[in-house]
Each structure stands twice: as structure tokens, then as C-alpha cells.
Amino acid sequence: MSEELQRGLEGVTVAETRLSRVDGDAGELTIAGFPLAELAPNATYEETLFLLYEDRLPDGDELASFRAALADERAAAPEAIEAVVAAAERGLPPMDAVRMGVAAASLARDGDEDPRTDARLAVAQLPTVAAAYWRAREGEDPVEPRQDLRHAANYLYMLDGEEPSAERVRGLETYLNAVVDHGLNASTFTARTIVSTESDVISGVTGAVGALKGPLHGGAPGPVLDMLREAADRDDPAELVREKLDAGERIMGFGHRVYDVRDPRAAVLQDAAESFYRGRDGTAFFDAASEFEDVAVDVLADHKPDLTLETNVEFYTAVLLHGVGVPKELFTPTFAVARAGGWTAHCLEQLEDNRLIRPRGRYVGDEGRTWTPVEER
Numbered sequence: 621m622s623e624e625l626q627r628g629l630e631g632v633t634v635a636e637t638r639l640s641r642v643d644g645d646a647g648e649l650t651i652a653g654f655p656l657a658e659l660a661p662n663a664t665y666e667e668t669l670f671l672l673y674e675d676r677l678p679d680g681d682e683l684a685s686f687r688a689a690l691a692d693e694r695a696a697a698p699e700a701i702e703a704v705v706a707a708a709e710r711g712l713p714p715m716d717a718v719r720m721g722v723a724a725a726s727l728a729r730d731g732d733e734d735p736r737t738d739a740r741l742a743v744a745q746l747p748t749v750a751a752a753y754w755r756a757r758e759g760e761d762p763v764e765p766r767q768d769l770r771h772a773a774n775y776l777y778m779l780d781g782e783e784p785s786a787e788r789v790r791g792l793e794t795y796l797n798a799v800v801d802h803g804l805n806a807s808t809f810t811a812r813t814i815v816s817t818e819s820d821v822i823s824g825v826t827g828a829v830g831a832l833k834g835p836l837h838g839g840a841p842g843p844v845l846d847m848l849r850e851a852a853d854r855d856d857p858a859e860l861v862r863e864k865l866d867a868g869e870r871i872m873g874f875g876h877r878v879y880d881v882r883d884p885r886a887a888v889l890q891d892a893a894e895s896f897y898r899g900r901d902g903t904a905f906f907d908a909a910s911e912f913e914d915v916a917v918d919v920l921a922d923h924k925p926d927l928t929l930e931t932n933v934e935f936y937t938a939v940l941l942h943g944v945g946v947p948k949e950l951f952t953p954t955f956a957v958a959r960a961g962g963w964t965a966h967c968l969e970q971l972e973d974n975r976l977i978r979p980r981g982r983y984v985g986d987e988g989r990t991w992t993p994v995e996e997r
Contacts, residue, residue, distance in 0.1 A: 629809075629979070634804065634809075634977065634979075635804060635812065635970070637803075637804075637966070637969060638652060638675060638969070639651070639652060639672055639801050639962065639965050639966060639969060640652070640801040640802060640803055640962070641803075642802060642803040642878055644876075644878040644879045644880055644881075645880055645881070646881070647879055647880075647881035647882055647883070647884050648884055649802065649884045649885060651668070651671070651672075651797075651800065651801060652671045652672055652675060654671075656797075656798060656884055656885065656888055657884070657887065657888055659671075659797060660794050660797040660798040660888045660892075661790075661794050661797075661888065661891065661892060663677075663793075663797055664683075664770055664771070664772075664793055665770070665771045665772050665793050665796045665797060665800075665958075665961070666683060666686060666687045666690060666770065666771055667683060668796075668797045668800055668961065669686075669690070669743065669771075669800075669961045669965075670682070670683065670686050672800070672801065672961055672962065672965035673736075673739070673964075673965055673968065687770070687771075688767070689740060690740055690743065690744050690771065691744070691765075691767040691768075691769075691774075692744075692767065693728065693737075693740045693741050693743075693744035693745065694744045694745065694747075694748055694765035694767070694774065695728070695748070695764070695765060696721065696724070696725065696728065696745045696748045696749055696752070697724060697725075697727035697728050699724060699727055700720075700721050700724035700725065700727060700728075700745070700749060701721075701748075701749070701752050701762055703717075703720045703721065703724060704717045704718075704720060704721045704749050704752045704753045704756065705752065705753075705756040705762070707720060707753060708753050708754075708756035708757040709756060713833075714750070714753055714754070714757075714949055714950060714952070714953050715829065715832070715833040715838075715952055715953060715956070716833075717749065717750075717753040718746065718749055718750055718753065718829055718953050718956055719826060719829045719830055719833070720749075721745065721746075721748075721749025721750075721752070721753070722742055722745065722746055722749060722822065722825055722826055722829055722960075723822065723823075723826040724749075725738075725741045725742055725745045725822050726738075726820075726822050728741055728745065729741070733820050735815075735820070735821050735967065735968055735971055736968065738820055738821035738822045738964075739821050739964035739965075739967065739968060740964075741822065742821060742822055742825040742960055742963075742964055743771075743960045743961055743964055744771075746825075746953075746956055746957050746960045747765075747771070747774065747775035747778065747957050748762075748765055748778065750775075750950060750953040750954070750956070750957060751763065751775060751778035751779050752778075753953075754779060754947060754949070754950055755778075755779075757949075762778070763777065763778045763779075763780075763781045764778075765777075765778060769783070770789065770793075771796075772789050772792040772793040772796055773789045775792070775954075775957060776788055776789065776792060776944070776945065776946075779945070779946070779947075779950075780945070784944075784945075787896055787899050787900065788896075788944045788945060790892075790896075791892055791893070791895075791896040791940055791943060791944040792941075792944050792946070794888065794889070794892040794940075795889060795892065795937065795940055795941065795944075795954075795958065796957065796958040796961075797958075798885045798888045798889055798892075798933070798958075799885060799933060799937070799955060799958045799959060800958050800959065800961045800962050801959070801961065801962030801965065801966075802885075802962070803878070805837070806831045806832075806834075806836075806837050807828040807829070807831035807832040807837060807838070807959065807963065808828065808959075808962060808963055808966050810824075810827045810828050810830070810831040811824035811825060811827060811828040811963045811964075811966055811967050812824070812966050812967065812970045812977065813827075813977045814827045815967045815970050815971055815974075816970055816974055816975065816976050816977040817976060818974070821964055821967045821968070824963065824964075824967045825960060825963050825964060825967070828956075828959070828963045829956055832952065832955060832956055832959065833952070838952045838955045838956070839952055841873075841934045841937040841938040841941065841948075841951040841952070841955070842938070842948045842949070842951045842952070843872040844872045844873040844934055844935055844937070844938035845938040845939075845942055845948050845951075846948075847860075847864075847871075847872055847873070847912075848905075848908070848909055848912060848938065848939070851908070851912050852908060857911065857912045857915045857916070858915045858918075858919050861915065861916050861919040861920070862919060862923070865919070865920075865923050871916055871920060871929070872934065872935075873916075873931060873932060873934045873935030873938070874916060874917070874920055874929045874930065874931055874932060874935065875920075875927070875928075875929040875930070875932060876930075876932040876933075879930065879932070880928050881928065881930055882930040882931050883930065883931060883932040883933050885932075885933035886930075886931045886932060886933055886935060886936050889933065889936035889937060889939070889940050890910075890936045890939075892936075892940055893906055893909075893936055893939045893940040893943060894906055896940065896943050896944065897943055900943075905939070905942075905943070906939060906943075909935075909936075909939045913931055913935060917929070917930060917931065937951065937955075938951065941954060
């Protein structure tokens with residue numbers, strides 16, 4: 621067996637999947653056979669989730685049944701809400717609350733553990749616990765989920781207690797679809813590793829949330845919004861970019877581990893954001909963000925000519941989620957709300973033909989040590 625070291629498992633293929641194909645060289649993302657640009661702006665989240673689970677789109681009756689089954693699982697156990705509220709009251713980060721809340725989804729099981737039931741529970745309850753955290757942080761009581769609303773609409777409803785407009789729902793649904801799955805990223809690989817031990821799907825999703833919490837994976841959209849707000853106070857956005865680079869700071873929203881060209885999700889979310897803002901006769905923020913993108917790409921090309929630092933998914937995530945009314949503090953939890961579909965689909969796929977994921981490590985420590993009693997050390 622080869623012991624060639626591949627740090628971070630970069631370039632190592634460890635699984636076959638039908639769920640998504642990422643082509644970093646061409647800048648293409650395919651979700652279960654559909655080009656992202658075709659699926660994301662047209663499908664409801666429930667249709668995308670059904671596609672990932674069943675490898676086909678549902679007909680009308682199947683969609684209604686699937687949507688109802690998912691909606692039936694939205695209400696989290698009181699103990700889960702209590703934990704989330706306690707996290708908010710103690711000022712814990714939102715992803716800590718989401719991790720606790722989704723782990724407690726096991727309390728809502730009705731009968732024996734079943735992977736598909738667990739998958740629905742995790743997907744359905746993630747928005748509930750994220751919204752409950754936000755409401756508690758703002759000093760408000762949680763809003764009970766509604767079964768008559770679609771997944772995206774219900775999430776927005778639970779945030780502020782108001783039924784969202786069709787434009788807000790479409791914007792959020794496009795986002796959820798755009799980031800639902802993306803190959804074997806860190807959180808997805810974590811989920812598959814956990815269930816490969818024949819652990820349960822809720823444990824897999826809980827571990828995935830822990831991986832997504834890290835700023836190298838899911839934490840950049842918030843800083844992008846901060847940067848855009850800072851740029852709005854400057855006459856010259858390029859000057860801000862240069863200052864950050866000279867200070868050794870990263871320009872958030874640019875560059876990606878996989879893509880050598882512009883992230884295809886950025887294009888989808890840019891179109892969705894433009895449609896949303898223009899539909900509301902409020903284009904100033906969107907136009908400023910687009911201008912900043914052009915400026916930043918040019919400055920980065922001059923400053924780091926050996927690197928390709930194009931726009932990634934996080935840039936227009938910030939623009940779009942801000943527009944549809946998701947608080948900045950919930951950008952990463954909302955990423956989890958979307959990616960739960962991919963996580964659970966990967967868990968189910970792993971279990972279809974499971975083999976324990978067990979990579980090897982290369983030992984680089986000392987050899988030949990001898991034991992010394994404590995009184996002689």
C-alpha cells in the first residue's frame with residue numbers, strides 16, 4: 621500500500637457519488653446531472669432534495685407527499701429549543717447552538733432509528749433551531765413552524781413571524797439550491813466518515829455542522845458583508861483592497877481551494893441577487909457590490925499575479941442573503957440549512973454500499989524509547 625503523503629487528502633479520490641460533480645478547471649458544478657445554472661433558479665428546495673435522495677425529479681403528487689413529510693418533522697423537541705435558547709442567552713456563537721439543536725433532533729424520533737427518517741429530521745429541524753436561536757438572541761420567543769409553507773418560506777417566516785414575499789422566497793431557494801452539495805468538502809466528508817462506522821445520520825449531520833463552523837469552510841460570507849459596508853464609506857474601493865493586502869489580510873469572497881476560475885455558484889447567486897434587487901427598485905447596494913467585485917479582481921491580479929483569485933460563492937452569498945433578510949450572524953447557519961440536504965444525501969449514499977473510511981497516517985515521532993520510573997525522571 622502506498623504511503624505517499626497527501627496533505628489534506630488533496631487530490632485523493634475516496635468515494636464514488638452521483639450527487640454532484642465539481643470541475644474546478646472548467647468552473648462547472650453539476651447537481652445530480654443538472655447544470656447548476658438550470659437547477660438552482662428553477663427548483664424548490666424540496667424538489668432538489670428529492671432529486672438528491674431519489675436521483676430523479678418528483679411528479680406533482682410525489683412532490684406534495686414529500687413536502688408534507690418534511691413539514692411534519694419541523695417541530696423540534698422542547699428540550700432542543702431550550703438548549704438553543706440557553707445558548708443564545710449565554711452569548712454562544714450561532715453554530716454552537718445549531719450543533720446542539722440538530723444533535724437533539726434524535727429526541728423527535730418516533731420509533732426505531734431509520735436513516736431516511738433521520739435525514740428528514742435533520743433537514744427539517746435545522747431551520748427551526750437556527751431561527752429559534754436568532755429569536756432568543758433578539759429577546760423574542762421562537763416562532764412555531766408552519767406546515768403550509770415551503771421549506772425556504774418557513775425559515776424566513778420563523779425569523780420574523782411574517783409571511784415572506786415571493787421574491788424573498790425565490791431568492792433564498794436559489795441560494796439553498798446553489799450550495800446544497802459540492803463534492804467531498806470537509807463537512808460532507810465528515811458526515812460520510814461518521815456514518816461509515818454505522819453510526820446514525822443525525823450524528824453524521826452533527827459532525828458536519830462542527831466542520832462547517834470552522835472559518836476555513838463556512839465562515840466567510842459575514843466578513844464579506846462587513847467589507848462591502850466598509851467599501852461603501854470609501855471613495856476608492858481599490859484603495860481599501862490594497863490596504864488589506866498590504867496588511868496581510870485576505871480579501872474575503874475571492875479565491876477557492878477547488879476552482880481555478882470564477883466559482884460557478886457566484887454566477888448563479890449574482891443573477892439571483894440582481895433579479896431580487898432590481899425587482900425591489902433598490903439596486904444601489906447590488907451595483908456597489910458588482911463594482912467592488914470588478915475592482916477587487918483587478919487589484920488581486922496585480923498584487924498576486926501567480927495566483928488565480930476569482931470571485932467565489934461567498935461574495936454573492938452575502939449580497940443575496942442580506943437582501944432577502946437573513947441576519948449576517950445567520951449566514952453560516954443558513955449555509956448549514958442548505959447543505960443539510962447534501963450531507964444527508966451523502967450519508968444515505970454511503971450506507972448503500974458502506975465501507976469503513978479508514979485512512980492511514982505516517983508516523984514521524986521518535987523510536988526506541990525506554991521506560992523510566994517516575995521517581996527517576
